[in-house]
Amino acid sequence: MTDQVCAHVVATDYASLDAFTIARVKTRVLDAAGVIAAGVHAPMCDELFDLLKSYGSAPQSAAFYRSERIDAPSAAMINSFSMRSYDFEAIEAENENRKSSAAHISGTTVPTALACAERAHATGREFMCALALGDDIAARLGAASGFDVYGGWDNTNTINGLGATVIAGKLGGLTERQLNNALGLDLNMLGGSMDNINYKTLAFKLPMALAARNAIFSADFARRGMTATHDALNGKKGYFFLFCGEKQRPELLCKDLGNVFYGDVVIKPWSACRATHPSIDACMQIVQAHDIDPEQVLKVVIHTTPRTAAGFVGQPFEIGEEPQVSGAFSIIYTAAVAIATKSVRPDYMNREAMEDPDLKRLIDKIEIVPTLAPDEYQTAEVDIVMADGATYHARCDVPKGDIYKSPMSEEEVLDKFYQNIEFSQTLSRENADRVVETVSRLEELDDIGELIELMR
Incomplete structure (x- = not known):
């Protein structure tokens, strides 16, 4: 060979x-x-x-x-x-x-x-x-x-x-x-x-x-x-x-x-692990279609496969010893950045950005639930619930870039x-x-x- x-x-x-x-x-x-x-x-x-x-x-x-x-x-x-x-x-x-x-x-x-x-x-x-x-x-x-x-x-x-x-x-x-x-x-x-x-x-x-x-x-x-x-x-x-x-x-x-x-x-x-991209893209669909005020977000629910939720991108977000790595390999952090800025780029892969009080409050409102079928590994669904009761839903079947x-x-x-x-x-x-x-x-x-x- x-x-x-x-x-x-x-x-x-x-x-x-x-x-x-x-x-x-x-x-x-x-x-x-x-x-x-x-x-x-x-x-x-x-x-x-x-x-x-x-x-x-x-x-x-x-x-x-x-x-x-x-x-x-x-x-x-x-x-x-x-x-x-x-x-x-x-x-x-x-x-x-x-x-x-x-x-x-x-x-x-x-x-x-x-x-x-x-x-x-x-x-x-x-x-x-x-x-x-x-x-x-x-x-x-x-x-x-x-x-x-x-x-x-x-x-x-x-x-x-x-x-x-x-x-x-x-x-x-x-x-x-x-x-x-x-x-x-x-x-x-x-x-x-x-x-x-x-x-x-x-x-x-x-x-x-x-x-x-x-x-x-x-x-x-x-x-x-x-x-x-x-x-x-x-x-x-x-x-x-x-x-x-x-x-x-x-x-x-x-x-x-x-x-x-x-x-x-x-x-x-997006400057993040590909496993975060389906949830990023689903968030993008919502924030690009609606005038979302991050301060008025009540909660964000991200639906993934059980394997993704249990993997290295699905863990609770902590800034950790190396913020750049923690951010790029976190569904929760990248989703928060996507909702707050309508983008996920290197500008936000640093400790200063992660310690922003507004962003931290948004991060605390995000949860991952392993509800998708195991074969939907490049798929995510996102629900954003607003303080006024409005709810927005989006699904990403194929993340951007292929x-x-x-x-x-x-x-x-x-x-x-x-x-x-x-x-x-x-x-x-x-x-x-x-x-x-x-x-x-x-x-x-x-x-x-x-x-x-x-x-x-």
């Missing part, structure tokens, strides 16, 4: 990509540019950047929205870490029949592709081809894995790491054998625990970032002759054996390989990008416009550095 994947990766070029795949790659890159900007100075990002610099490194690739270049593995790591900060990056691994599974692929693959392409002075087409290949393999692994978000492993450093290794290998010019070795090397560095989220710690950002760093290291070492297991994906003690349970379907990995390119299928409209079922418009995607740039105070509007324009013509770039320079 690993041989088949490696042969496909080495043989594929830009001409193999269809127009739909190219357009999706561009959208994910632009979304990533904005999300990285929003998170560039989020909690512990500056500290990680200083730590990586302290080791000393060759100035190979840009740490985005900072003035310095560092080594490519470290650049990919800090950019990925920043991108994960507000849980705002593209999500959900697509597979056949427009199905999808829980994943956060782009947060690793885009930073890895940009770092490796800059170091290699790759063209826009080479960059896009490598990114499409890595996204596709990661998405296929996501579907084939049978991953369960409550199962323990965090797949942001399992499928992400292997997909990113494909990218690093492609942009590094690896042979089939070298790429096989690179995947074998990366197998030794896969891991990550969902307890990072269960305990609401900032370490939830780390698996995705480690996946980016380790992928480049694996490709670089394999290029120098390092050998590893010959079937990292489906060997006797390969990826499927080590990380996947009874629901795994390894045959999906190579099904129609080269005929269709998968990737993340959701562009997030490119097939409930897509964000091109205008909404651009608006998200510009709002993230404005929040970060990293670029002028003029330079932000130039990023948008450059991403729109990625296939024309003779050197990806033209885009990179705009993000420094």
Whole structure:
């Protein structure tokens, strides 16, 4: 299986990509540019950047929205870490029949592709081809894995790491054998625990970032002759054996390989865990249709599945040690923000916002009840009861962002990008416009550095 994947990766070029795949790659890159900007100075990002610099490194690739270049593995790591900060990056691994599974692929693959392409002075087409290949393999692994978000492993450093290794290998010019070795090397560095989220710690950002760093290291070492297991994906003690349970379907990995390119299928409209989005969207339906005064809200009842209510997003809200994480992974907090502000963005993922007396009073009026059927995991219903007796009800069957079922418009995607740039105070509007324009013509770039320079 690993041989088949490696042969496909080495043989594929830009001409193999269809127009739909190219357009999706561009959208994910632009979304990533904005999300990285929003998170560039989020909690512990500056500290990680200083730590990586302290080791000393060759100035190979840009740490985005900072003035310095560092080594490519470290650049990919800090950019990925920043991108994960507000849980705002593209999500959900697509597979056949427009199905999808829980994943956060782009947060690793885009930073890895940009770092490796800059170091290699790759063209826009080479960059896009490598990114499409890595996204596709990661998405296929996501579907084939049978991953369960409550199962323990965090797949942001399992499928992400292997997909990113494909990218690093492609942009590094690896042979089939070298790429096989690179995947074998990366197998030794896969891991990550969902307890990072269960305990609401900032370490939830780390698996995705480690996946980016380790992928480049694996490709670089394999290029120098390092050998590893010959079937990292489906060997006797390969990826499927080590990380996947009874629901795994390894045959999906190579099904129609080269005929269709998968990737993340959701562009997030809200900076919060996807499991909070159905309730956010239901709240949005109400506050956008009615003139809701948060001070006059008597109570809010949010209906979810029993599993969601008992999971990490369904717990009573506490600001906790890391407010940013507590807020992004809370149905109660994000619903309160949606009702109070008609949006859920990074601006409210901080202690100051959470300690606002008006918001705290609203939070105390919200309860979660596990009344929905178990198979309605991406569904929520919301009842808002007002002090004057008025009651408003809304149901969300498909949360906003899925490119097939409930897509964000091109205008909404651009608006998200510009709002993230404005929040970060990293670029002028003029330079932000130039990023948008450059991403729109990625296939024309003779050197990806033209885009990179705009993000420094």
